[in-house]
Amino acid sequence: MGTYNKGILGPFSGKVGTVVGASWRGKDVMRSLPKKTDRTPTDTQLLQREKFTAVSNFLTPISPVISKYYGPGSGELTRRNQAMSYHMKDAVTYVDPDFVMDYMKVQIAKGDLLGVQNPAVTSPDPHGLKYTWDDNSGQGSAVETDVLVVVVYAPTTGLYYFTLNGGTRGTGAANITLPTFFSGVEVQSWITFVAADEKSYATSVYMGAVTVS
Structure with a gap:
């Protein structure tokens, strides 16, 4: 190039x-221009393409989060490419006949800000989720005004919800109202904290599965 x-x-x-x-x-x-070839791709090449597609399809809907908060913003790799590289290597697995994401290893953000301490999630009603955590403001670079970022994913429907302003570290809790089509559905979710000026952010935490009910 x-x-x-x-x-x-x-x-x-x-x-x-x-x-x-x-x-x-x-x-x-x-x-x-790439050279044309008549070679038939090997089984390994086909699997690698399927793997890439699976990861790309999963990350694309949350690109507004990934592109802001995944890894350093400098260097040859974009944040999106850094996320693709990590998830291709560590967060996807083959379950015949498909590649599936390992939700426990999925990351929506990766950074050096102090992360979420003792988080928990419940669904107090059919309209949303409640997240709680210990306020660890004052430890390291963590401050009360760090903003909560949330990503919610429903595997059975393939639908996502995310917010870049779910609350602040100092409150110790946040109620997230979801669209009505999440009612009664099991969801996976991830949360992280981002500095108010968005110059630093924490590596995200996987919150497990919960049914919105």
Whole structure:
């Protein structure tokens, strides 16, 4: 992949001859066209493609969370790519005939901020979830105003819900109102804390399965 400042006749996108122009991380780049091949992919290659698709399909709906709070924002890999790399390696497993996510190992955020202490989740009514935790403000860089981020996923329906402002660390509890179509459904969820200025964030915690009822 080559980079250029002004392009051939200026920056361009799309295919021109044997190269493709595009914008990548704020730079204009040119890529050579991939060579066509008549090779039949091996079983291993097919499985790897299925694995990639499974992870991508799971992470895509929560991209607004991943793209803000997963790993450092600098370097060659985007936060999305960092998340894909981790989940491909550690958070997906093959259960014949499909790849499935290992919810306990899923991460919606990865960072150095002090995380959630002694969290718990219940469903006090058919309209939502209640999260509780110990207020550990004052430990390390944790402060009362750190914001709770929540991701909820219903495996049976494939539906997601997330909030980037579920409450603050200092309150020790938060009630999350869910859309009505989550009522009666078992959900998986993950939570994390993010600094109010969004410059630091904690590695997320898996909260287990609970039925919204």
